[in-house]
Amino acid sequence: MINIILYQPEINGNTANIIRTCSSGQAKLHIIKPVAFDLHPHWLKRNAAHHFLSEIQHEIHNDxxxxxxxxxxxxxxxITRYGLNSYCDIKFAKELNENDEIWIMFGTESTGIPKKIMQTNIENCxxxxxxxxxxxxxxxxxVAIVLYEILRQNNFKNLSKFEVQKGKDFILK
Structure with missing residues (x-):
């Protein structure tokens, strides 16, 4: 299971898009409060289409x-601009095979992940x-860049590699 963690998100449109991305990539979403907007589906509906928070695996953490x-x-x-290594340097396929899970945290839009958290985890920044x-x-x-790199390294396991709604050969008809 891939776990995407949002540390105190501030922009509902970003969170709505991340909900949809987690849905498409079969990832579990963790949201750490406080959140700068209402998580009610009404406020997320416009950007996330029908992929509301209630339709994906998720947890809301009080702090x-x-x-x-x-x-x-x-x-x-x-994931931080202060990281000393690239996300591409990690062998996520190996990580997923060994631990059955991957955990990725993204910081708030304006200030990122608190320095204190990064300092105690510098090797994983x-x-x-x-x-x-x-x-x-x-x-x-x-989120999309990193999640899809993890999925790519795992050969998009359990994801459809062709159009299923209109058919695999839709473009040929």
Missing amino acids: YQSFFNKYGTKNIYF LRIPMDANCRSLNLANS
């Missing part, structure tokens, strides 16, 4: 300490390579 008390022993990777003049990438895009 980081609650999350840490439950999952602090897991091997969590932290990973970066998405980008132009040196760029400060950061959009949170929803970052």
Whole structure:
């Protein structure tokens, strides 16, 4: 199981897109409060289409300490612009085979993951390579990039590799 962790998200549109991305990639979503918006489906509906929070595997954690008390022993990777290694350097297929789970945390849109958390997990802080003049990438895009790298390394296990709604040969008709 791939676990995507959002640390105190601030923008409902990003979270809605991440919900849809988790749904398409069969990932479980963890949201660490406080959240800067209402998690009610009405506020997420427009951006997430029919993929509401209630339709995916997810957990809402009251704060980081609650999350840490439950999952602090897991091997969590932290996506941050301060990471010294690239997310591409990790052999996620091996990780998934050995542990049956992968944990990836993404920080809040404005400030990222708190420095104190990163300092105690520096070896697991990973970066998405980008132009040196760029400060950061959009949170929803970052989740999609990393999640789909994990899925790619695992040969998109359990995911459809062709169009199922209109048929595999739709483009040929």
